[in-house]
Amino acid sequence: MNIKKLWFLFFALFVMASGCGQNKKTIEEVPPMSEQTIERFTIEERESGKRVLFLEAESAVINDQNKTAYLHLPRVKFYRGGNYVSTLVTENARINLDTYDVICYGKCTIDGANGEHLETTDMRYDAKRKVVYSNNPVKMTRPDTTVYGTGFEADTELEKIVVKKQKIIINNKPN
Numbered sequence: 001m002n003i004k005k006l007w008f009l010f011f012a013l014f015v016m017a018s019g020c021g022q023n024k025k026t027i028e029e030v031p032p033m034s035e036q037t038i039e040r041f042t043i044e045e046r047e048s049g050k051r052v053l054f055l056e057a058e059s060a061v062i063n064d065q066n067k068t069a070y071l072h073l074p075r076v077k078f079y080r081g082g083n084y085v086s087t088l089v090t091e092n093a094r095i096n097l098d099t100y101d102v103i104c105y106g107k108c109t110i111d112g113a114n115g116e117h118l119e120t121t122d123m124r125y126d127a128k129r130k131v132v133y134s135n136n137p138v139k140m141t142r143p144d145t146t147v148y149g150t151g152f153e154a155d156t157e158l159e160k161i162v163v164k165k166q167k168i169i170i171n172n173k174p175n
Contacts, residue, residue: 037059053078057074069094071095086156088104115142117141147166148169
């Protein structure tokens with residue numbers, strides 16, 4: 001190989017190398033994902049080794065930026081001292097991941113361990129006070145009494161219940 005050919009080859013490689021640098025494409029950095037989706041899951045909360053809460057849902061979308069979880073078809077079982085006290089079922093819920101306050105959307109029911117049944121829509125749970133409440137129509141059924149009202153506030157055990165604007169129906173059963 002003669003020197004002219006070597007210089008030509010060197011020059012051609014140099015031109016190609018410098019020309020490729022001008023057409024470089026910048027790879028954009030992918031931003032971190034702010035949402036995660038979880039399907040068919042359960043969460044258990046315990047204090048001093050005893051179950052306090054058991055949550056299961058069909059799905060959840062967790063938004064890390066807003067510190068919020070959106071649940072579809074959640075079912076929450078509440079416990080006191082490790083003993084079952086009630087179950088909350090709703091169509092959809094939004095949980096504030098900082099405070100653990102919950103807003104339930106659609107039909108909501110709570111069934112207590114002593115045969116209580118509460119029905120309403122668009123209910124809320126205040127985690128700090130451990131109460132559920134709503135300003136919507138409510139129906140509370142116990143084995144011998146049915147209470148209708150507009151709005152309520154109750155503990156998760158359904159032991160302390162305040163029903164607003166209530167109408168009570170007492171079921172008289174023969175002895």
